[in-house]
Amino acid sequence: MDFRLTDEQQVLRRSIRDFAETELRPHVMAWDEAQRFPIEIVPRMAELGLLGIQFPEQYGGAGMSAVDYCLCIEELSRIDPSIGITVAAHNALGAGHIYMFGTEAQKQRFLVPLARGEALAAWGLTEPTAGSDAAGTRTVAVRDGDSWVINGAKTFTTHGSVGGVMVAMAVTDRARGNRGISAFIVPRGTPGMRPGKKENKLGFRASDTSEVIFEDCRLPLDHLLGEEGQGFIGAMQVLDAGRIGIAALSVGLAQGAFEAARRYAKDRRQFGQPIASFQAIQWKLADMATRIEASRWLTYRAAWLKDHGVARTTRESSIAKLYASETAVRAAEDCVQIHGGYGFTKDYPAEKYFRDVKLMTIGEGTSEIQRLVIARQLLA
Numbered sequence: 001m002d003f004r005l006t007d008e009q010q011v012l013r014r015s016i017r018d019f020a021e022t023e024l025r026p027h028v029m030a031w032d033e034a035q036r037f038p039i040e041i042v043p044r045m046a047e048l049g050l051l052g053i054q055f056p057e058q059y060g061g062a063g064m065s066a067v068d069y070c071l072c073i074e075e076l077s078r079i080d081p082s083i084g085i086t087v088a089a090h091n092a093l094g095a096g097h098i099y100m101f102g103t104e105a106q107k108q109r110f111l112v113p114l115a116r117g118e119a120l121a122a123w124g125l126t127e128p129t130a131g132s133d134a135a136g137t138r139t140v141a142v143r144d145g146d147s148w149v150i151n152g153a154k155t156f157t158t159h160g161s162v163g164g165v166m167v168a169m170a171v172t173d174r175a176r177g178n179r180g181i182s183a184f185i186v187p188r189g190t191p192g193m194r195p196g197k198k199e200n201k202l203g204f205r206a207s208d209t210s211e212v213i214f215e216d217c218r219l220p221l222d223h224l225l226g227e228e229g230q231g232f233i234g235a236m237q238v239l240d241a242g243r244i245g246i247a248a249l250s251v252g253l254a255q256g257a258f259e260a261a262r263r264y265a266k267d268r269r270q271f272g273q274p275i276a277s278f279q280a281i282q283w284k285l286a287d288m289a290t291r292i293e294a295s296r297w298l299t300y301r302a303a304w305l306k307d308h309g310v311a312r313t314t315r316e317s318s319i320a321k322l323y324a325s326e327t328a329v330r331a332a333e334d335c336v337q338i339h340g341g342y343g344f345t346k347d348y349p350a351e352k353y354f355r356d357v358k359l360m361t362i363g364e365g366t367s368e369i370q371r372l373v374i375a376r377q378l379l380a
Contacts, residue, residue: 016048024076024083051116060116093167094159124157126156144218160196165188167225169181183225190218192218194212199211246363250324250357251299253356257328257357260339287334332353335350
């Protein structure tokens with residue numbers, strides 16, 4: 001494994017960083033305060049290939065690697081993780097599920113416009129009573145002649161109110177447990193599908209998160225995604241890839257918190273000198289940098305394995321997600337601590353990193369679930 005980025009990857013990192021610095025940073029706090037999803041930047045992200053990062057060019061994508069994907073997510077999340085999660089959820093979950101399990105006709109109809117950035121993808125697994133226990137899905141799909149009819153609700157859905165296409169899991173055979181759950185493609189505007197309550201969140205407030213409600217939502221038979229009864233199993237494979245993205249998001253968020261803390265430590269003076277000259281502060285920064293670098297390479301290793309054809313990266317993805325997310329929480333906490341009282345105000349970015357970061361140990365599988373997944377892999 002070569003740990004050096006290629007020249008092309010160095011250019012990619014700089015281009016995404018320039019975009020984030022010029023087009024995201026000036027608006028981060030305004031978007032956060034207003035809880036507004038900045039739909040106006042979606043076309044610009046599409047121009048950069050950010051909405052089809054890993055999809056082949058034949059489907060409208062940029063044809064980049066999993067490592068390239070991590071670079072993009074990291075650089076966006078360094079400035080605003082709300083935008084990082086937008087790109088990650090679109091690529092790895094909604095559009096990714098269609099790419100992994102869709103028929104050629106489904107890819108041409110749904111994946112191509114998603115990869116081009118003409119619409120955003122949503123992905124519905126979590127429900128009010130089915131979080132970590134995703135197999136406890138209550139949304140049902142019943143075959144009725146030449147249609148499927150879906151009833152139920154999804155919660156905490158990224159792009160739930162703005163997505164153009166949603167992949168939703170629903171029970172098609174209750175008696176078969178998690179092998180009775182199927183996946184469906186639900187285009188925006190389908191009668192019987194509507195967004196519900198928009199979530200009022202602690203962090204990631206510029207990311208669109210809402211309920212999605214299905215009331216006698218009727219779909220053609222060819223909107224079944226993958227084989228009937230294989231939706232849950234497919235969703236777990238989608239999450240393997242998705243967790244690499246969440247690990248990269250965590251690395252970016254941690255890097256942003258570290259840079260904010262370092263900048264403040266060099267500027268803030270106490271007892272006649274910058275607080276960066278105090279050993280207590282230096283050790284915090286050294287520990288932050290060390291953990292972030294370890295997180296980065298755990299993440300890139302999982303991505304590298306995916307690029308090199310490893311069929312399942314369940315263990316590696318979960319290890320990266322677990323370590324990087326908990327590293328990010330510690331980095332954000334240390335960032336606030338180094339800022340002191342100012343870390344508790346909105347005059348500095350420390351408090352926003354602190355609010356945003358906790359989702360990393362919850363979304364796409366809690367830290368507890370990651371430890372369970374890792375242990376099962378170790379003991380299998």
